[in-house]
Amino acid sequence: GLVIFIICTILVIAYKTKMQFSKFLLIVGVVSIIVWLLSSLDFFQEEIFNAYMDRNDDLDKSMGENGGRLYRWRHALGMMITHPIGWSTPEYEYVHNFWLDVDMYAGLIPFVFLIISTSFAIKNQLALLKLKDNSFVAISFGIHICMFMTSFVEPILQGYATYVYFMFLIWGMQSQYLMTYKRLDTNE
Numbered sequence: 469g470l471v472i473f474i475i476c477t478i479l480v481i482a483y484k485t486k487m488q489f490s491k492f493l494l495i496v497g498v499v500s501i502i503v504w505l506l507s508s509l510d511f512f513q514e515e516i517f518n519a520y521m522d523r524n525d526d527l528d529k530s531m532g533e534n535g536g537r538l539y540r541w542r543h544a545l546g547m548m549i550t551h552p553i554g555w556s557t558p559e560y561e562y563v564h565n566f567w568l569d570v571d572m573y574a575g576l577i578p579f580v581f582l583i584i585s586t587s588f589a590i591k592n593q594l595a596l597l598k599l600k601d602n603s604f605v606a607i608s609f610g611i612h613i614c615m616f617m618t619s620f621v622e623p624i625l626q627g628y629a630t631y632v633y634f635m636f637l638i639w640g641m642q643s644q645y646l647m648t649y650k651r652l653d654t655n656e
Contacts, residue, residue, distance in 0.1 A: 472617045480610045486600060537564045537621065544568040552576040562626050566619035569626065589639040592646050599649065608642050 477499065485491035544563045547555050553575040563569050567586070571579035593612050596605045615635045618624065624631050 472614055475617065476610050476613045479613055480606050483597060483609055484601070484606050540564055541568060544572060547572070548576065548579070562623035564621055564623055566624045566632070569623065573625065585636075585639070589642065592639070592642045595646055596642060604645060608638060608645075611638050612642070 478496065481495045481499070485495060540560055540563045543557075543559075544565070545568070547557075548568075548571050554571065554573055556572070563572055567579060567582055570582050589612070593609065596602075597609065599605050615631070615638065618631075619635070622628075624635075
């Protein structure tokens with residue numbers, strides 16, 4: 469979660485500064501100083517960091533490195549070919565990857581449709597990034613990056629149905645915003 473937050477923050481700052489190195493460096497420096505001050509004032513609960521550390525220790529002990537994620541991903545890719553309508557395994561309940569979990573529970577056809585939808589969402593996001601200094605794009609970009617990266621490492625489908633619905637909502641909002649922007653741009 470912390471790594472995703474840092475990556476997302478850096479990418480959103482890069483978008484908002486239009487990749488001007490001096491502005492980017494200044495904003496990253498200011499954000500770093502604020503985070504450092506907050507941490508030195510014990511603003512962040514120590515229990516939160518301890519929970520992350522304990523979780524990482526538990527994940528490293530279970531199924532090898534990465535909490536067994538790489539093993540599960542490789543296994544799921546193999547099962548995708550041999551079990552095109554889905555499968556279950558006593559080894560684990562989820563793959564720690566939203567797309568592969570869909571394949572595991574629903575089969576190859578929903579997986580393909582989800583891959584197509586994801587591709588359109590990424591295409592729309594890249595088109596939106598061409599709009600400069602747009603607050604909606606910056607916010608939706610940050611949310612998109614966080615949700616996309618989290619979907620690769622957490623069991624989103626099984627534990628957070630609302631998360632999946634929200635991700636689809638963001639994709640739809642981005643698509644509609646892009647269509648509206650193109651329509652307004654061509655009418656002027």
